[in-house]
Structure formats: C-alpha cells, structure tokens
Amino acid sequence: MSKNKHMLANSSALVGADRPTAGPVSLAQGVYGARGNLELLACDADDGLWVFWFNADLDSDPLETPDVPPGSWSAGLHFAAGHRYVDALIVQSTLGPDHLEVLALDADGVLQSWYWSPGPGFQRRETDAATHVVRFAAVHAVGVLRLTVEGAEGDAHHLVSTAAGYPERSWAPTATGAPLADEASARALIEAAGAASVGIAPGTARTAASTRDGGTTELTWRDDAGRIRHLGVPTRA
Template sequence: MAAAPPPAPRTALPPPNRGGLAFAQGRYGLRGNLELLLCDEEDGLWVLWFNNDPEDTAPEAGGPPPGAWSGALRFGTGRRYDEVQVVQSAHGPHHLEVLARSGAHTHRLRWNPETAFTTEEPPPTGRVRAASLTENPDATLWTAVLADDGSPRLFRADTGAYPRLTWEQTPLPPLRPGAVLLLPLPHAARPGLALLGASGGSYLAPGGDETPLPAGLVAAAVVRETVPRLYVWNEAAERIDVVDIGAPAPYRSLRAPGEGPVTALAATTLDHAPHRTDLVLRRGGRLWHVSDQGGEEPARSVPLLSRLTRTAGDEERPVHRTS
C-alpha cells in the first residue's frame, strides 16, 4: 500500500510591515539559518527565520521545511519603528544584536536563548535621521548614524562588560549623505562606510579613500571575502545597481521582481554558498526573497511566504504570534 501523502503545509503572507528590513545569517541550524526582521505597521518588530538546512533534512515539528520561511514572532512592542538593523554577534556567545530607529531615537534590543529579546541601553547617538549597525570580524560592534543636521557619526563599542556596552565616538570627515550603511571588513581598524544620496553617494574606506556610488537611498551592503559590495535601488532605471568596490569589473545590475518602487532592501552572504548573496526586498507592498548567484547568472526570486509543516492539533494555532 502506498504511503499517505504528507499533509499540506500551513502558509501565510508575512505580517503587514513598513520601513526598513534587517537580514543576516545566524548560527542555528546545520548551516546557519537566515534571520529577517520587519517593522510592524503599527507596533513593534517581527522576526522570521529561513530554514537553511539541506533539502533532505527533516524539519522540526511545526516548523518550516528546508528552503522555507518560519512564521513571524512579534517583539519590542510599545512603539512604532521606522528602521531596523541586525547582526549575528560573536558575543554572548552568538546573541542577536538589534538596532532599531523610532522617529529620531535609536533603540537597542538583544536576543539570547535564556530570555529571548530584551531591551538594552542604546548607543548615545542623540537625535538621528538614519542608523546602521555592524560587527567587524574581530567582534567589535559599531554604529553609524546620520544626526539631525545630516552629518554622519560613527561609534565604537567597548564590549568588555557585554551585554553592557560603552560607546566612543570616532571622527569622520564632514559629509552630508541621505542614508548610511556600515560594512564589516577583515583586518581593518574600522568598518567601511557607505554614504548614500538621491543624487549620488560615496564609499569611505577605513584608510580614507572614497569611491563614488550610484544615486539611491534604498540600499544594502555585504562584504564578499574582502570586497565591499553595495546593492542600490535605481528607481529611474527600475533595477538594482550592484557595485563591487575595487573589483576589476565593479558594476552590474539585477532585475528587481514585482512592480513599483523598491521601498526596502537588505542582504546577507551565506557561509555554505561562497558566491551567493541573498536579498529581501519590498516592492509594491510585497516582500521577495532574491538569490544573487553573481556573474552572468540571473538572480532567482520568489515571493516571501511562511510555510510551516502541519502537525496534529495545530489547525487553530496562528502562523504569526506575539511573544
């Protein structure tokens, strides 16, 4: 007798979301699941994870199968956020560090396996327009912001008493961009800094060298080995410009799935796939999961959808839940 087919999975679109996205490869799973953070339309943040295990791996009961997204968990309630950043930190060890902006104020949250998400003292940024967070390969945490007057400011954390952090401001030249991104670089005194603007931007290397960047305020950044890579939404050309700083062929482009303007973009490298970069973008109000293979191979794009294995008695359980 043939075995009965497995029950159909439980599926759902992500919760309604707005503002920025945060995306990183984490430490959990056989080869590092992907962590995605969203700003809720009204209150708090959401976190989802992508099961990055090999295809023939059995999923945990009620969780997403390999190659699928989990349901979302809401946290950080009590305020409406505009922007969010996440890094998988070496500290804790392996806690998630979250920097979120609500209006002109930054907020720090931390995930750990004992108490889940907790609120921590934020960096002393003052009032800001934009904020970015990264951790260099030497485990140094950095925050960059655009102050109310539009000037960039860079802060380095002393992690000696982690999870309590002490921040020190690092001088920057007087530049006036419209958005800011940090890029973690190996063997460098500080991260690279991408300064973005509607009419063009620049990449500021740790040594002070500047490289021009295409125009755009919606962007994401990764580092491939030692090469900084920027993904910048080009609204006029309806494409994503890809810039590999210092590479022999530094410029190419990706076609963005969906229709309308891209309103948020985030990216991460993958440890098990050395040439692949995964992106999540919002376009036309919908989230897409994009895999950039590099070179001439076209990117693969699928709508982002939570897909959970069905277990007995879970019919009434929501796909998305509040902690």
C-alpha cells in the same frame, strides 16, 4: 528541485505577507541549523518589530524544525511593543555565544540597542546607542559594533561599542563607522536578477552576504504591494 535551490532562482519569495510590516528590512546570516539560517528583521507598521528566520538547511539534512522546513521562512515573532519604529538592523554576534544584536530606530529618533539570547529572547539595553537619528548603519566584528549615525541636517558621526561589560553596551566616538545603505546598487542587482517585475518600493532595496550555496548575495525589498521580497543570487564563479 528543493525550495532552497528555488530560492536561488529569479523568482523571489514573500516573507511575512500576512504581517503588518513597513519600511526597509535587515537580513543577516545566523549560525543555527546545519548550514546557517537567515534572520530578517522588519518594523511593524504601527507598534514593535518582527523577526523572521529562513531554514537554509537541505532536505537531506536532519530535520530539526518541522514547523519551518528547509527552504521556508517562519511565520514571524513580534517583539518590542510600545514603540513605533522606522528602521532596524539585525546582526549575528560572536558573543553569548551566538547572540543576536539589534539596533532599532524609533519614530522619535532614538536608536535603541537590543540583544537576543536563548531563553529570555529579545531584551532592550538600558543605554541607547544614539538620539536625534534619521539614518544609521552598523557593522559587527568579534563583539565590536561600529556605527554611523546621520542627523536631520545630514551630519554624520561614528560610534563604537566594544565587548567590555557585555551584554550591556556603552558607546564612544570613533574615527570610522559603517557605510550607509547603497540602495542604488541593491536595486541594480535586483533588476539584473530579473526579479524587478513585481516592483521595487523606493528606499527598500538592500543586500547582505551569506555562505549559502557556496556564497550568496541576499536581496531584500518591498514590491509594489508593500510586501517583503527575498531573493538569493549566487556570487561564486
């Protein structure tokens, strides 16, 4: 059985177990490799961010990354040193082409806007997305980012950033944004997959969709020891 097939069983994989990360993580499907890799973003416990990537290729595909063979997670890349973050989100962009978008909420409530491109890597934009933020969510479509931000009083508002001026971004109020994370539903899926025996730390259960194996729900959470867990559950009939 290949590691990728194993990742679709009820045994979850550890991600970055030797890295000092904290809080919920964000996962998105990328466009790299023969079948589209996975990108996972986590906050460092004290300083900066960590990004990990999963090789979703099969053993039968051409081996492009011997250091991260099919069915394996990378050791992680640290960036954004100089700030402590409490939450962060990563999405695959259609711009660049094939850039990555990152929104990272620092401990002062500033929602920073970053992007990744080949060569320079991760770069912070001059304009932040929002301030006085406690919680946020974002969706991306055809270069447009739609954002929902929630303040300390529970007040939520929506922002949009179009592709105009890319790679820089500006933000404007809009009527609709993105749904905030539904932890209860994610927790229920982890439990239904039979993967909850390792524990699910409060506030960390998340879901994402990918095209792996014809359609997969990608589940992420932290176990009782605070380690990042990942499990792919097939969504096809």
